[in-house]
Amino acid sequence: MRATTPDHATTSRHPTFPGSRHANGWLRSLAILTSLVALGDVVFMTLIPEVIPPLALGVALTLIGIGLLRVRPRAGIAVLGLTSLVLGLLAVLILSPHLAHPGSPVDFLHAVLSVAGRALATVAGVGAWRGASAAGARRLATGALGLASAAIAVSAVAVLTVSSEAARPGDLPVVVAGSQFPPTVTIEPGQTLHLDNQDVFRHTFTVPDTDLDVDLPATTAVRAAVDLPPGSYDVICDIAGHEHMTAVLVVD
Numbered sequence: 461m462r463a464t465t466p467d468h469a470t471t472s473r474h475p476t477f478p479g480s481r482h483a484n485g486w487l488r489s490l491a492i493l494t495s496l497v498a499l500g501d502v503v504f505m506t507l508i509p510e511v512i513p514p515l516a517l518g519v520a521l522t523l524i525g526i527g528l529l530r531v532r533p534r535a536g537i538a539v540l541g542l543t544s545l546v547l548g549l550l551a552v553l554i555l556s557p558h559l560a561h562p563g564s565p566v567d568f569l570h571a572v573l574s575v576a577g578r579a580l581a582t583v584a585g586v587g588a589w590r591g592a593s594a595a596g597a598r599r600l601a602t603g604a605l606g607l608a609s610a611a612i613a614v615s616a617v618a619v620l621t622v623s624s625e626a627a628r629p630g631d632l633p634v635v636v637a638g639s640q641f642p643p644t645v646t647i648e649p650g651q652t653l654h655l656d657n658q659d660v661f662r663h664t665f666t667v668p669d670t671d672l673d674v675d676l677p678a679t680t681a682v683r684a685a686v687d688l689p690p691g692s693y694d695v696i697c698d699i700a701g702h703e704h705m706t707a708v709l710v711v712d
C-alpha cells in the first residue's frame with residue numbers, strides 16, 4: 461500500500477475523512493455529482509410522469525449515502541460509489557440509444573447524466589476512497605463541467621435543427637400524447653400519416669419487421685408514408701420502458 465493511501469487506522473484520528481488532506485475535493489465531487497444525477501432522475505420521473513423503481517431506489521440510496529458521508533465517510537463513499545457503478549452500467553444498457561438523439565433534450569440530457577455523470581461519480585468514489593491527489597479531483601470537476609456544457613450545447617443546436625412537418629391536405633392525423641397512441645389507426649390507400657408527438661420526450665412509431673419505423677423527436681410532428689400491403693399490423697414504440705405503447709394499424 462502506498463504511503464499516501466489512507467488506511468482504516470487513520471480513520472479514527474480524522475473523523476471528517478480518513479487521513480488525506482487531498483480527499484475533500486474527491487468527496488465534494490462525489491457528493492455534487494451524485495446529487496446532480498439524483499436530481500436529474502427526479503426531474504425526469506416528474507416529467508414523464510412515472511416512478512421508475514431502479515431510479516427511485518438510486519435517489520433513496522444517494523440521500524442515504526450523502527447523509528452517511530458526515531458520520532461514516534467510508535460507508536457513505538461505498539454507498540454512493542457502488543450505486544453510481546451499478547446504475548451507471550444499467551444506464552449504458554438501457555439509456556444509451558438516447559445519446560444518438562440530442563434533438564429530444566429531456567431524454568438526451570438525462571441519458572448523458574445517467575451514463576457519464578454516474579461514470580464520473582464512480583471515479584470520484586474511487587478517488588475519495590483511496591484519498592487520491594487533489595489535482596485529480598480538479599481535473600475530474602473540470603472534465604465534468606466541460607462535458608455538461610458540451611452536452612447542453614449539442615442538444616440546443618440539435619433542437620434548433622429539428623422542426624415539425626406541417627400536415628398536408630388528405631394526411632391522416634395521429635396524435636401521440638401522454639405516452640399513448642390512438643388504439644387504432646386506419647389508413648386509406650395513398651394517405652400519409654401525420655404523426656404529432658406532443659410529449660416532451662422521444663417516441664417511435666414502429667411496425668416490427670417492416671420498413672415502417674419512424675423516429676418521433678420530442679414535441680415534433682413527422683409525416684410518414686405507409687408502404688404496406690392491406691392488412692392489420694401491430695404498432696409499438698421501440699424505446700425501453702415504453703412497452704405499454706401499442707396500437708393497431710389497419711391498412712385498407
Ligand SMILES: [Cu+2]
Nearest residue numbers: 663664697702
Ligand atoms: Cu414511446
